[in-house]
Structures are given as structure tokens and as C-alpha cells.
Amino acid sequence: MPGACRGARGRTGPLSFGELMDDREGRLAEALDVGQAYLKESSLTALMGRVGGVIDEVPVAPCPDKRWFQRSYGRCVTDEPDELLVGDGLFYLTEQRKLFLDCTAGHYQMTWGYDHPELHALLLDGIARGIVWDNHSNIPSAPAKRLTAKLVELANPGRDPAELQDDPDSLNTVLSGVATGTVACGAAMKITLIHHGPDRPAVFVVLDGNYHGTDLFAQRLRGMWPEYFCNVKIVAVQPNDPDELRAVFAEHGERIAGFWAEPVMMNREAIVIEPEYLRLARELCDETGALMAMDEIQTGFWFPEVIYSVRLGLQPDFIVLGKGMTAGFHPLAALVYRGRLDCLEQYDAISTNGNAPLAAYMALGCIALVERHADEIEAAGEAWHQALAQIADEFPETLVEARGVGHMSGLKFRDREECLAFHRAAIERGLWLRAHTYHEGHATILTKFALPVNQEVIDFAAEAIRGLLRDIK
Ligand SMILES: Cc1ncc(COP(=O)(O)O)c(C=O)c1O
Structure with missing residues (x-):
């Protein structure tokens, strides 16, 4: 379908779907419309009965293809693109109108599925109330501030906020100006390095098969780029092997800067890290002065307690949250950590889109739904x-x-x-x-x-x- 490049220069009138999507005949708009109505109006039983089939009632529409994508993202030219057309709840239709049951919530981030009615309404409510979509992080607006309070409350159930505020050992500090999990993880890694100091090599103990994001240092923790780093040693241990963990802490002692774990290793075959193992890691970190980070990008917002560390009764030094926090409404992540570790300057860890009041409002809605259900x-x-x-x-x-x-x-x-x-x-x-x-x-x-x-x-x-x-x- 893509025609020659045509600009919108000189055009007037409201922005239109047809123009923006190069859908002059309205066929894509119609496919979306009918597809959405099909998903919303069919009963659960009817949808399940047709999973895997082609939904002929929805018209076929010419759809853009991925010819300009990077190769590793599936750059290919095809006459029949078959990516996602429209989604609702747990189901979605492809551009060739095949019906799927999404067993992965998007890519693990659509906490409440596609187009959850209450979150949809909340988004419109937020816009109608004048909650801006983004703004400078020096002037955070009410939802962004309210979200930090909510995350601290969730990380410290039952504790009095006034008492928390004065307790530098508690998880009472939130870095919220970051858009993705990678940046939130990166902030915790930087704090860990600063805490450890520059005068001795820093050892990071990590679980083999970890995934803490896509920037350089996070990827170093999973074995990539070894030739570009000196003065940092990565020791990968097998998950749930307490003897190995003890031996590694005994060998490297105070050279250990940090210990990192995902409580459920979704990037390594859904291995569940045993609570006793994490408690042992906590003890060993306390003995050596290392900082413990729980990467809850996957586990956060998917359990009744919202924060999985709370479910385990564990107090790490950092809790990294992202992904499902906004139920897929872009983009927001957060790092909850002990006040005494608050050492980064503003621009040391920040994303332009990370102040995102509207996304913060959606995060509050997502959390409220988790609590309610x-x-x-x-x-x-x-x-x-x-x-x-x-x-x-x-x-x-x-x-x-x-x-x-x-x-x-x-x-x-x-x-x-x-x-x-x-x-x-x-x-x-x-x-x-x-x-x-x-x-x-x-x-x-x-x-x-x-x-x-x-x-x-x-x-x-x-x-x-x-x-x-x-x-x-
Ligand atoms: C455990 C874990 N940590 C960190 C990240 C990075 O988050 P983001 O993709 O938002 O940068 C992911 C993403 O999948 C993850 O699963």
C-alpha cells in the first residue's frame, strides 16, 4: 500500500485518520471499526469458539508493512501484513483477521488487557480534567507526585508516612522521572557504583540468565560487552543454589557492590527464586555492605500485594518497577529505594517522557484495580x-x-x-x-x-x- 511520500504541507482542517494513515478510501478505518465492534460485542464463549479462525465479518484492509523496520525487528516487504489490527480484553485480531487469545498480556505489560473499559474511561477523564500528557520534571504535577506516595505506601504496608519520611533506611524514595525499566535499572546500578566507590573493583553478583534491560551496563550483567569494561567484575550464579551464593560472597566479600535478582526469571524459563534464597542474599548483602536490587519489572502489579517483595516480606535496597505499572499506557517506570541512597543528581537518571502525569494517572488506576480485585x-x-x-x-x-x-x-x-x-x-x-x-x-x-x-x-x-x-x- 505505501504510496509515494506525500507531505501535509498547506493542508487545512482537522487532522484525519484517512490522511495520517494514508487510508483515503477508509478501508483500514472500517476494518478497525468492525473488528473492534466484533471483539467488544461477542460473548466470551463466542470468542473462545473462534480462536485461531479467520473472522470473515471483518473486512480485509490494506495495511502498512514493515519495510522500513530494522532487520532484527522483522524488516520485510509483504503484501499481506499480519500484525495486530485491534485488541480488546484478552483477545486480538490480526490484519488478516485471525483471532488470537493473548496469553502474554501484550509483551507482559498490558496488565488489564487491551482497552480495559475503566482505564479507557479514566484516560478520557484525565484528559478532560486537564492532566497534561507530559511536562518538565522540575514542575511535576499532581498525579506524578501522588504516584510516588502510592508506591512508597505499597512498599511499606502498614507504616505511618510521617515516620517513614524520617527513616532513611526505609524504602521511602522514588525516582519517577524515567520512562523505561532499563533506565530505572540503570539508576539503581549507578547508585550501587557510587555507594561502592571508585577506588576498588566493583563486583556485581547476578543470576545466570538475568535480564535487567537493554543499556550497556545492564547487558554487561548478562555477559555482553566484556571487552569494554574494566574495574567491574560480573559473577553470575545459578539461581537457587545457596552454597554457590555463600561461596561467592565469601570469595569477594566487601568487593561486592550489588546483588541483582528477578524474583521470577521470565527471561530464563520462569524460574521462581525461592524466598529463602533471597533472604540469604539479603543477609549476605548486609554482612558485606552490598546493595540488593529486586528487579520487579515483571512481577510488579501482577499480584494482590502489587509489589512481589512485599508478598515475600523482603526489604531489598532497590525495587525496580515498570512495564505493567501503567497497564501499557506509555511510558513510565520507577525506582523505589532507601532514602539514605539518594545520591544521584537530577540529570543522572532521567527520561524526557518520564514525568508523564497522564501515565502516572493511569498507573494509579491500574494499582487501584489490582487492590480492588x-x-x-x-x-x-x-x-x-x-x-x-x-x-x-x-x-x-x-x-x-x-x-x-x-x-x-x-x-x-x-x-x-x-x-x-x-x-x-x-x-x-x-x-x-x-x-x-x-x-x-x-x-x-x-x-x-x-x-x-x-x-x-x-x-x-x-x-x-x-x-x-x-x-x-
Ligand atoms: C526483568 C526485566 N528487567 C528490565 C527490563 C527492561 O525494561 P524496559 O523494556 O521497560 O526497558 C525488562 C523488560 O522486559 C525485564 O523483563
């Missing part, structure tokens, strides 16, 4: 994990076990090729889930359902997975 979230997470555990028991020749916790659960396969074949079949079947297979020995299917998942959908997804497992045999 805490019991259902607990029950649905448990039911989904149990369903996968049951499936793992039924297919012992193919599956090792169910992994993860709650909504963030997966299935570990015995064989990588079978895992990949299952993944292809799942996509064909209309189940959008992830396969983690890119490291030696890794063969896990990952899901992270949006929080509105209910028993009906859980039963449907479990049955569909059973069918696929039978077929790949």
Missing part, C-alpha cells in the same frame, strides 16, 4: 498455575514441569525442538504465547495472562494446550 487475582493466578501443573503431570514424556507462579507460569519441555514445534502449533491454533529456547538447554513455553483472565478462559486455554500436546506426539 486482589482476591480474584490471587484465585485466577493459582488456578492457571495449577492447570499447567496438572497438564505437566498428564504429559510426563513431553514435559518436565510447570514453572513460574500465578499468571506468570510456563511449561518446561524435555526437548527444545518439541517446544518449538509446540510454539508453532500454538500460534497456528490462535494462542499467542512465548517460547523461551534461545539458550542451550532452554525449552519453556511462557505465559503471563492479563489480570482479567477468569476460570472460563483458563479452562479453554488448558484444553487447547492439551490438544496441541496430543497432536505433536
Whole structure:
């Protein structure tokens, strides 16, 4: 479809979809319209009955393709782009009108699924009230400030705010002016380096298979770019091996600057880090003076307690939050940390779009929904994990076990090729889930359902997975 480059110079009148999207005949607009109506007006049972099929009632429209994308993002020229057209709740339609059940909440960030009605209304309410979309971080507006208060409250349940304010050892400080998890993680890494000081090598103890973002230092923690760093040593330990952790702390002692962990390793086969292991890490950090960071970019906002460290009764020095905080409304992340570590200057860690009052307003809405639906979230997470555990028991020749916790659960396969074949079949079947297979020995299917998942959908997804497992045999 893309025609020759045409500018809007000299045009007047309101901005229009047709012009902006090069959709002069209105066919894309119509496909969106009908697709959205189909998703919103169909019952759950009707939608589940057609997952994996083509929804012919929705017209086909010419859609832009990815010809200008970077190669690693799928640059390809195609006459039939088949990316996402429109989504609602847990379902979405592709541009070729195939119906999918999204078992991963977008890419683990659409906490309440696509276009949640209450968040949709909240967004319009925020705009109508004059909440600006973004502004300079020197003049943060009410939602941005209110969000910092809410995050401190969540990180310190039951504590009196006045007392917290004067307690530099508590998690009473929030860096909120950052747009992405990577920048929030990066801020914690910088504070850790400053805290450690420049006069001795800094050792970072990390879990093998970690993922703390995409900037240079975060990637160094997962083994990349070794040739560009000196005076920093990365020691990767196997998750849940307390003896190895003790040995590493004994060997490097006070040279250790920081310990980093994701409590559920969604970037390594949904390995759940045992609470005792994290408590041991806390003790070892206290003994050596190292700082402990919990990267909750994945776990935050997906459990009734909102913050998973709180669920575990653990007080790290840093809690990194992002991804689902705004339920997918771009862009906002945050670092909650102990007041005594408040040492960065304003421009040491900041993103232009990170003050984002409208996104902060959405984050407050997302948190309120988690609090309101805490019991259902607990029950649905448990039911989904149990369903996968049951499936793992039924297919012992193919599956090792169910992994993860709650909504963030997966299935570990015995064989990588079978895992990949299952993944292809799942996509064909209309189940959008992830396969983690890119490291030696890794063969896990990952899901992270949006929080509105209910028993009906859980039963449907479990049955569909059973069918696929039978077929790949
Ligand atoms: C555990 C973890 N940490 C950090 C990040 C980086 O967050 P962002 O993509 O918002 O920069 C991610 C993103 O997937 C993540 O899963």
C-alpha cells in the first residue's frame, strides 16, 4: 500500500485518520471499526469458539508493512501484513483477521488487557480534567507526585508516612522521572557504583540468565560487552543454589557492590527464586555492605500485594518497577529505594517522557484495580498455575514441569525442538504465547495472562494446550 511520500504541507482542517494513515478510501478505518465492534460485542464463549479462525465479518484492509523496520525487528516487504489490527480484553485480531487469545498480556505489560473499559474511561477523564500528557520534571504535577506516595505506601504496608519520611533506611524514595525499566535499572546500578566507590573493583553478583534491560551496563550483567569494561567484575550464579551464593560472597566479600535478582526469571524459563534464597542474599548483602536490587519489572502489579517483595516480606535496597505499572499506557517506570541512597543528581537518571502525569494517572488506576480485585487475582493466578501443573503431570514424556507462579507460569519441555514445534502449533491454533529456547538447554513455553483472565478462559486455554500436546506426539 505505501504510496509515494506525500507531505501535509498547506493542508487545512482537522487532522484525519484517512490522511495520517494514508487510508483515503477508509478501508483500514472500517476494518478497525468492525473488528473492534466484533471483539467488544461477542460473548466470551463466542470468542473462545473462534480462536485461531479467520473472522470473515471483518473486512480485509490494506495495511502498512514493515519495510522500513530494522532487520532484527522483522524488516520485510509483504503484501499481506499480519500484525495486530485491534485488541480488546484478552483477545486480538490480526490484519488478516485471525483471532488470537493473548496469553502474554501484550509483551507482559498490558496488565488489564487491551482497552480495559475503566482505564479507557479514566484516560478520557484525565484528559478532560486537564492532566497534561507530559511536562518538565522540575514542575511535576499532581498525579506524578501522588504516584510516588502510592508506591512508597505499597512498599511499606502498614507504616505511618510521617515516620517513614524520617527513616532513611526505609524504602521511602522514588525516582519517577524515567520512562523505561532499563533506565530505572540503570539508576539503581549507578547508585550501587557510587555507594561502592571508585577506588576498588566493583563486583556485581547476578543470576545466570538475568535480564535487567537493554543499556550497556545492564547487558554487561548478562555477559555482553566484556571487552569494554574494566574495574567491574560480573559473577553470575545459578539461581537457587545457596552454597554457590555463600561461596561467592565469601570469595569477594566487601568487593561486592550489588546483588541483582528477578524474583521470577521470565527471561530464563520462569524460574521462581525461592524466598529463602533471597533472604540469604539479603543477609549476605548486609554482612558485606552490598546493595540488593529486586528487579520487579515483571512481577510488579501482577499480584494482590502489587509489589512481589512485599508478598515475600523482603526489604531489598532497590525495587525496580515498570512495564505493567501503567497497564501499557506509555511510558513510565520507577525506582523505589532507601532514602539514605539518594545520591544521584537530577540529570543522572532521567527520561524526557518520564514525568508523564497522564501515565502516572493511569498507573494509579491500574494499582487501584489490582487492590480492588486482589482476591480474584490471587484465585485466577493459582488456578492457571495449577492447570499447567496438572497438564505437566498428564504429559510426563513431553514435559518436565510447570514453572513460574500465578499468571506468570510456563511449561518446561524435555526437548527444545518439541517446544518449538509446540510454539508453532500454538500460534497456528490462535494462542499467542512465548517460547523461551534461545539458550542451550532452554525449552519453556511462557505465559503471563492479563489480570482479567477468569476460570472460563483458563479452562479453554488448558484444553487447547492439551490438544496441541496430543497432536505433536
Ligand atoms: C526483568 C526485566 N528487567 C528490565 C527490563 C527492561 O525494561 P524496559 O523494556 O521497560 O526497558 C525488562 C523488560 O522486559 C525485564 O523483563
